[in-house]
Amino acid sequence: MIELEGLTKRYGRKVAVDHLTFSVRPGVVTGFLGPNGAGKSTTMRMMLGLDAPTSGDVRIDGKRYDRLQEPLNYIGALLEAKSVHGGRTAYNHLLCMAQSNGIPRRRVSEVLDLVGLSAVAKKRPKGFSLGMGQRLGIAAALLGDPKILMFDEPVNGLDPEGIHWIRNLMQELARQGRTVFVSSHLMSEMALTAEHLVVIGQGRLLADTPMSEFIAEHSRTYVRLRTPEPEKLLDLLHREGVTPVTAADGSLEAEGVEASRIGELAASGGIVLHELSPQQASLEEAFMRLTAGAVEYHAHTSTADPAMQQAVAAGAVPGQGAPAGAPGGTPAAPPPPGAVQGEPVPAPQPGTPHTETPQDRPAWGEGWKKGR
Numbered sequence: 001m002i003e004l005e006g007l008t009k010r011y012g013r014k015v016a017v018d019h020l021t022f023s024v025r026p027g028v029v030t031g032f033l034g035p036n037g038a039g040k041s042t043t044m045r046m047m048l049g050l051d052a053p054t055s056g057d058v059r060i061d062g063k064r065y066d067r068l069q070e071p072l073n074y075i076g077a078l079l080e081a082k083s084v085h086g087g088r089t090a091y092n093h094l095l096c097m098a099q100s101n102g103i104p105r106r107r108v109s110e111v112l113d114l115v116g117l118s119a120v121a122k123k124r125p126k127g128f129s130l131g132m133g134q135r136l137g138i139a140a141a142l143l144g145d146p147k148i149l150m151f152d153e154p155v156n157g158l159d160p161e162g163i164h165w166i167r168n169l170m171q172e173l174a175r176q177g178r179t180v181f182v183s184s185h186l187m188s189e190m191a192l193t194a195e196h197l198v199v200i201g202q203g204r205l206l207a208d209t210p211m212s213e214f215i216a217e218h219s220r221t222y223v224r225l226r227t228p229e230p231e232k233l234l235d236l237l238h239r240e241g242v243t244p245v246t247a248a249d250g251s252l253e254a255e256g257v258e259a260s261r262i263g264e265l266a267a268s269g270g271i272v273l274h275e276l277s278p279q280q281a282s283l284e285e286a287f288m289r290l291t292a293g294a295v296e297y298h299a300h301t302s303t304a305d306p307a308m309q310q311a312v313a314a315g316a317v318p319g320q321g322a323p324a325g326a327p328g329g330t331p332a333a334p335p336p337p338g339a340v341q342g343e344p345v346p347a348p349q350p351g352t353p354h355t356e357t358p359q360d361r362p363a364w365g366e367g368w369k370k371g372r
């Protein structure tokens with residue numbers, strides 16, 4: 001179990017992590033999501049004692065990381081896959097870690113075998129591909145057979161077989177009763193891997209909820225319809241109190257009515273249907289709707305993206321889009337949690353220069369390597 005209590009990290013005037021309180025429980029894979037700059041890496045670094053909190057606390061099985069004796073036996077982490085000693089072989093890299101944590105030598109061969117790197121055990125990791133580096137990082141995380149595992153972007157650089165493998169591995173580790181905490185920007189992958197989600201935006205907790213509830217709560221379900229006789233169908237639907245909207249591709253989207261009922265109505269009116277399909281939103285769409293107001297680094301929005309169109313229509317993207325529920329637009333969606341109705345999502349204060357760009361930000365791990 002990992003427990004955070006009021007965890008806060010400031011860098012000067014920048015609040016990177018803002019009073020985070022949540023627990024990561026054993027037995028399920030917990031996904032950690034947030035837009036770029038939300039504070040995920042900073043949170044993970046504090047969990048591992050690599051960064052000191054400004055205030056608040058993190059406990060690993062009830063203890064602070066720096067109080068754990070031989071910490072690899074409690075928690076294994078994949079942070080920056082390439083942070084290995086370039087001069088040592090993969091085997092020796094793991095052996096050094098094992099020796100400093102009281103882990104027997106045979107475990108090194110075991111984990112190399114587990115991640116499929118036995119054949120290159122005597123090679124230096126500086127020649128490794130990104131995917132091989134990722135596997136070596138995972139081997140290091142598994143070395144102490146810990147009860148808690150933390151993976152930051154574990155599928156980065158992995159090929160489809162590797163992605164499948166790490167997904168199954170994480171789920172198997174959770175099934176064994178371990179605590180598995182994983183961050184990823186790949187929503188489709190996260191949707192397949194995690195059962196529970198913790199979502200942050202601008203350092204603050206936005207959601208701590210089972211995956212299924214998160215999708216149901218932050219997205220809409222509707223029925224998509226295509227017919228060569230839209231007027232006739234719209235007439236029938238209006239009589240049922242249903243007002244579909246017309247999507248950009250000309251299809252109709254009806255909310256608050258079952259697909260079967262629409263089918264019956266169409267049959268009763270002798271109306272031809274070319275499509276009648278219930279739509280369940282994806283994790284990506286739900287995530288974008290929840291976090292659109294908390295995105296720190298906006299690209300100039302392409303509203304060609306359907307999930308973004310919905311976030312815009314929901315008024316969740318500051319300064320963009322039509323009012324929610326505007327005629328001809330996507331129906332209204334709930335405001336992001338934490339947003340006060342009628343009030344704008346907090347924006348940088350005037351007079352507070354915000355000159356930082358993603359390029360200016362330190363690379364992963366740079367901060368702690370320099371002892372910050």
Ligand SMILES: Nc1ncnc2c1ncn2[C@@H]1O[C@H](COP(=O)(O)OP(=O)(O)OP(=O)(O)O)[C@@H](O)[C@H]1O
Nearest residue numbers: 011016034035036037038039040041042043361367
């Ligand atoms: N060492 C540092 N000095 C100053 N600011 C920092 C430092 N480390 C992080 N920050 C800032 O804190 C905020 C959170 O950064 P963090 O890297 O934790 O976000 P993230 O959610 O991991 O982002 P990404 O998804 O892009 O990896 C950002 O605004 C970042 O610029």
